Each structure stands twice: as structure tokens, then as C-alpha cells.
Amino acid sequence: MSKDLLKKSLNSDVTQVPKPSNIFSRDMKVKANTKKSRPKTTTIRCSVETADMVNALSAVLNFKSVDEMLEHTINSTLEGLTNEERAEYRTVKKIYTSRRSK
Numbered sequence: 254m255s256k257d258l259l260k261k262s263l264n265s266d267v268t269q270v271p272k273p274s275n276i277f278s279r280d281m282k283v284k285a286n287t288k289k290s291r292p293k294t295t296t297i298r299c300s301v302e303t304a305d306m307v308n309a310l311s312a313v314l315n316f317k318s319v320d321e322m323l324e325h326t327i328n329s330t331l332e333g334l335t336n337e338e339r340a341e342y343r344t345v346k347k348i349y350t351s352r353r354s355k
Contacts, residue, residue, distance in 0.1 A: 299307075307319055316322040331339060 307322070311319045311322040314322060316325070331342065334342065
């Protein structure tokens with residue numbers, strides 16, 4: 254029996270230890286967590302029917318978002334305004350913007 258123990262390989266019972274797929278060293282540069290800047294959003298109150306129409310129109314016209322569709326629609330409408338109406342629009346928009354920043 255003792256002869257069997259001497260002949261037995263010591264490495265036969267040892268299992269291979271798995272190595273990690275990613276090995277890090279102290280010299281590696283770590284990227285800082287950068288937060289993506291998103292524009293502020295708000296809610297607009299409208300009827301459910303209007304919301305459904307806006308979402309359906311956005312989907313049919315292949316816009317990425319409702320916001321993109323509304324921007325396109327507003328810009329198209331602004332192009333059709335007279336110079337006086339555009340000036341009034343800019344003034345009213347400034348008032349709404351200044352109210353929000355307070």
C-alpha cells in the first residue's frame with residue numbers, strides 16, 4: 254500500500270483553478286464615469302385622445318420621438334408666420350423661459 258502511495262502522482266487529484274478572463278494591473282488606465290447629458294424634460298397636459306393622435310402621427314412619420322416630431326411641426330409652422338408674428342412668438346417664448354428659470 255505504501256508503494257502505491259509513492260507511485261501515485263501528486264498532481265492527478267489537483268483540479269485546475271480557473272483564471273479570470275480579464276486581468277487588471279495597477280498601471281491600467283480606468284475611464285472615468287461620464288454621465289450623458291440629457292436635456293431637461295417636462296410634461297404637457299392634453300387629452301388622452303390628443304396624446305394618442307400625437308403618438309400615432311409620430312410613429313407613422315417615422316420620427317425617433319414625439320419631441321422630434323413636435324420640433325419639426327413647430328419649425329414648419331414658424332416658417333409660415335409673418336415677421337411680426339415671429340417677433341411676438343420670440344417675446345412670448347422668452348417670457349415662458351424666464352418664468353421657468355426663477
